Amino acid sequence: MTRIAVVDYGAGNLVSIEQALAAAGAEIVLVRRAEALADADAMVVPGVGAAAPAMARLRRRGLEAPILAWIAAGRPFLGICLGLQLLFDGSDEDDAVTLGVLPGRTVRLADAPRLPHIGWNQVERRRAHPLFAGIEDDADFYFVHSYAAAPGPGTDDVILAETAHGGRFVSAIARGSLAGVQFHPERSGSDGLRLLANFVGLARAAGSPPGLTRAPALAR
């Protein structure tokens, strides 16, 4: 069974994300310590709220280095909302220094008629990606945030989708097996469940290359 590590660092509700991934046939491991990452096939970093306290909690739990190592190894990763924003260099919200996996910053939504941006909005794809397989272009997903990642120079290939709220912002990214979404798939009805199932499928494919049988994990 595909094992998904969901990083639990006290940044929001994990019940729905757990349930949605389980519905897609994954086994969920809640990760509060790095050791719990052993045997996982993929990692999900959820989260809402501000970047600085989130980074502080990740560091306190010794999770920053293992997350960076996981991404550097090209293993399947999905960041949700704050989990996407943390991938960039830093956040304007509280001047937090974040993971720095991708160049760019998290900035306040420009020209927004109202903030926070709360509710269902259209995710307009720039290109096809297996994460969105079976989901209509411009489908509605649920957002709740005031800041969004602004990818820096040389990251045009990273942008997967955009959304308009006054100005336009990046609502999904992907590079290799790294992916992130600004919306909440676990709160986005059937399309959200589909997206998470697609991620589980990608993790399964990455974990079991064709022609290879995985050895059963030892001593859980």
Place this chain on the structure above:
Amino acid sequence: MLRVRVIPCLDVADGRVVKGTRFVDLTDEGDPPELAERYAAEGADEIVYLDIDAAPGGRGTLLEVVERTARRAFVPLTVGGGVRSVTEMRDVLRAGADKVSFNTAAVRDPGLVRRCARRFGSQAVVVAIDARRRAGPDDPGAGWEVVVKGGREATGLDALAWAELAVAAGAGELLVTSIDRDGTGAGYDTVLLRAIADRVQVPVIASGGASGPDDFVAAVRDGGASAVLAASIFHRRRHSIADVKAVMAAAGIPVRLVAGTAA
């Protein structure tokens, strides 16, 4: 484009959905998660639970209901009623809610709003404002007063001033209920809604007075609401969520239409 949300509100007491008039003559209407899932399937953009159970020990029951809901209905869930501390809010979020709505507790201690927003982010903090017109129903110049305890207790606070203060303290949304209209079916108080929506940058959720889909249109067009909440018209199945959204869409309001729910 951001959709205008349609939000059914369920009154919950002792782990059950109840119906009644102003907290009296309550009747049992079913299992909250089951109803929430049904509404989600019909196109509800969020669900609100209002915990009207003042009984001690009722919190455990509520948390269990929240968790069962989060496992079944994959739309956002807001819980209002009875949360008085950061710790209590943490428990409700951990059980699976996305937002907590504060009413009386916020009026008594605006610092609670600030502490909860700092800990969980403004997006998780809703301040519910129950407002009553100060003078005759057609004299908006007199303004509105904030009332608490389901409208039984006046506070002397001006509703518009309180709205600004609540947002400054960290509220990410305001849920504005006209106590004059609540339960009357006379339509939302669009003058009140517009007065508040013009003063704050956060989304305003309209509440109190809906009797049909046209009221939802007015709350958005005239009141400037970002979301519209109703209870009884959905529970009594006078109108489905899909009916309401179809009328809103026909009026040019952007709504999320869910496949298979056409009116």
